[in-house]
Amino acid sequence: MEYDAFLLLSFGGPEGPDDVVPFLENVTRGRGIPPERLAEVAGHYHRFGGVSPINQQCRDLLAALRPAFADAGVDLPMYWGNRNWHPMLADTVARMRDDGVRHALAFATSAFGSYSSCRQYLDDIAKARATVGAGAPVISKIRQFHDHPGYVRPHADALRAALAKVSATATGPVRVVFTAHSIPTAMAASAGPTGGRYEAQLRETAALVAGDLPWDLVWQSRSGSPLTPWLEPDINDHLEALADAGAGGVVVSPIGFVSDHLEVIWDLDTEAAATAAKLGLAYARAATPGTDPRFVAMIVDLVRERLTPGHPRAVLGSVPTWDACPEVCCPAPARPGRP
Numbered sequence: 001m002e003y004d005a006f007l008l009l010s011f012g013g014p015e016g017p018d019d020v021v022p023f024l025e026n027v028t029r030g031r032g033i034p035p036e037r038l039a040e041v042a043g044h045y046h047r048f049g050g051v052s053p054i055n056q057q058c059r060d061l062l063a064a065l066r067p068a069f070a071d072a073g074v075d076l077p078m079y080w081g082n083r084n085w086h087p088m089l090a091d092t093v094a095r096m097r098d099d100g101v102r103h104a105l106a107f108a109t110s111a112f113g114s115y116s117s118c119r120q121y122l123d124d125i126a127k128a129r130a131t132v133g134a135g136a137p138v139i140s141k142i143r144q145f146h147d148h149p150g151y152v153r154p155h156a157d158a159l160r161a162a163l164a165k166v167s168a169t170a171t172g173p174v175r176v177v178f179t180a181h182s183i184p185t186a187m188a189a190s191a192g193p194t195g196g197r198y199e200a201q202l203r204e205t206a207a208l209v210a211g212d213l214p215w216d217l218v219w220q221s222r223s224g225s226p227l228t229p230w231l232e233p234d235i236n237d238h239l240e241a242l243a244d245a246g247a248g249g250v251v252v253s254p255i256g257f258v259s260d261h262l263e264v265i266w267d268l269d270t271e272a273a274a275t276a277a278k279l280g281l282a283y284a285r286a287a288t289p290g291t292d293p294r295f296v297a298m299i300v301d302l303v304r305e306r307l308t309p310g311h312p313r314a315v316l317g318s319v320p321t322w323d324a325c326p327e328v329c330c331p332a333p334a335r336p337g338r339p
């Protein structure tokens, strides 16, 4: 297979107060998110001046990737497109077509399977290509990377750094708590070709990152209607349970995310940190990979897997990964108002 471009594919986030509402409309269109929840989330963005850090994090990642590609002899022009905010994927795909791109490799900024974290990126690629129409490049998504050493090791080192900080101040035992974005239980049940893939991969990542430390996996950033069941427990409820059980501190490691975007700096650094303070728990949050050189090298490695037949696939775990998702993987959830 010949590839002639690299595409960074991300979630997107607002970059000013006027962007917040239209961004949230893009994220939640047809998703049955109650207006109260949307108003609350808009407030989180406004606390940061209406600016999510995620777009700048994508720019920083591209800036780090450019020399890494050059050093590895990977000669692909780079593009960037988002699902929910500018640069919008369809605009980027139009530009790729204008530049003569025929077949791009896309790296999506999510390591795991599930509708929201994988299939939705594939659906958005299909939609963007349909919008562009004739001459739109083929776009192949790079595989999931939940157990790649370039994902596991930065998380593992960050966990140990945060643990050292908490242990210095905690007056009782310190607990390691991993978090990922909650998803509806129905979406979790249908994740992957045989179901349960999101949680299975997260448990594998957690075990690899933790090494010999005991740990819990809990969930954050629940959205949706309160009537729809989502994965539980929520991080804040879990902190209460830990305090009740006599913990002196926690270190929270957001293994579900590749960068310190708003779900991290609001839901963890602001909300969960306040919960911990109220409960008298010492608290630290471990950094996400961001532009860690090992994470950047991982992306180069994943590209080379696709460019070079026989290139070894670096995996530390046993939950399998593949280049092309089977059609039956991660079906779109039934949406309110739709059959």
Ligand SMILES: CC1=C(CCC(=O)O)c2cc3nc(cc4[nH]c(cc5[nH]c(cc1n2)c(C)c5CCC(=O)O)c(CCC(=O)O)c4C)C(CCC(=O)O)=C3C
Binding pocket: 011, 012, 013, 014, 024, 027, 028, 031, 033, 037, 038, 041, 052, 053, 054, 109, 110, 114, 116, 117, 181, 182, 183, 184, 221, 222, 223, 224, 256, 261, 262, 263
């Ligand atoms: C699995 C998963 C990931 C991880 C995988 C990945 O990274 O892709 C993720 C990441 C993110 N989620 C983000 C933001 C939001 N997610 C929302 C809503 C939702 N997330 C869901 C799931 C996930 N989300 C789901 C099932 C919904 C319900 C609506 C629907 O069915 O689709 C909403 C709506 C408001 C609300 O929270 O209620 C917002 C604003 C940001 C950007 C942060 C920033 O701006 O810095 C990022 C990286």
Ligand SMILES: [Fe+2]
Binding pocket: 181
């Ligand atoms: Fe989300």
